[in-house]
Amino acid sequence: MKNSEEKKITSKKNEKLPEEEIKKKAQEYDTLWEKYLRVCAELDNARKRWEKEKEELIKFANFKLMKEIISLLDNLEKMMEGVGLMYKSFLGVLSQFGLKRIEAKGKKFDPHYHEIVGQKETDERNHHFVLEEVQAGYLLEDKVLRTSKVIIGVKKSQENTGGDKNG
Numbered sequence: 351m352k353n354s355e356e357k358k359i360t361s362k363k364n365e366k367l368p369e370e371e372i373k374k375k376a377q378e379y380d381t382l383w384e385k386y387l388r389v390c391a392e393l394d395n396a397r398k399r400w401e402k403e404k405e406e407l408i409k410f411a412n413f414k415l416m417k418e419i420i421s422l423l424d425n426l427e428k429m430m431e432g433v434g435l436m437y438k439s440f441l442g443v444l445s446q447f448g449l450k451r452i453e454a455k456g457k458k459f460d461p462h463y464h465e466i467v468g469q470k471e472t473d474e475r476n477h478h479f480v481l482e483e484v485q486a487g488y489l490l491e492d493k494v495l496r497t498s499k500v501i502i503g504v505k506k507s508q509e510n511t512g513g514d515k516n517g
Contacts, residue, residue, distance in 0.1 A: 448490050448491040449488055449489070449490055449495070450488065450489045450490075451486055451487070451488055451489075452464075452486070452487035452488060452489060452494075452497070452498045454480045454483040454486075454487065454498040454500050455480055455481070455482065455483050456479065456480065457479065457480050458478060458479055458480075459478045459479065459480060459500070459502050462494065462497075463487060463494060463497055463498060464480060464487070464497055464498050464499075464500045464502075465487075465497040465498065465499050465500065466500060466501075466502055467484050467499045467500065467501065468482075468484070468500075468501040468502075469501065469502055469503070469504045470482075470501055470502075470503055470504070471503075471504055471505070471506045471507065472503030472504065472505075472506070473506070474505065476503035477503055477504065477505050478502060478503065478504075479502065479503050480498075480500045480501070480502055481500075481501050481502060481503050482500065482501040483498055483499070483500055484499040484500060484501060485498065485499040486498060487499070
């Protein structure tokens with residue numbers, strides 16, 4: 351009888367073992383599934399971070415170059431301001447010695463002060479007026495040192511739009 355009782359006890363233990371193993375395996379599975387989900391989430395976050403870093407890298411690839419260029423731009427601005435001041439100062443000195451610029455743009459053409467280098471068709475009121483100054487002219491006191499080179503306005507050509515009057 352001992353054998354049959356032992357078999358019953360062993361079979362009961364064997365019955366419990368698979369159930370316990372199933373629970374244990376289910377817990378292992380749940381743990382592994384959670385780890386898998388965490389790794390997937392980490393990979394997705396890493397991919398997003400890499401994409402963002404790539405976009406930033408492309409967006410600011412010329413950052414160092416542009417930083418150097420703007421310092422050159424600043425120097426150029428200062429130089430241009432200096433040239434402008436020097437130009438005004440130079441004109442001031444020349445005017446002290448009698449040099450005057452001939453005002454040309456918008457003035458009626460005067461062959462004593464202006465030299466025609468081009469013409470543009472214009473309306474009636476700008477006919478024979480200076481439209482553009484190509485090169486400045488100068489006076490020394492009241493004498494022409496150099497005439498202004500100008501483009502003047504001429505009347506628009508009249509085309510015969512009414513047909514042939516001879517026929």
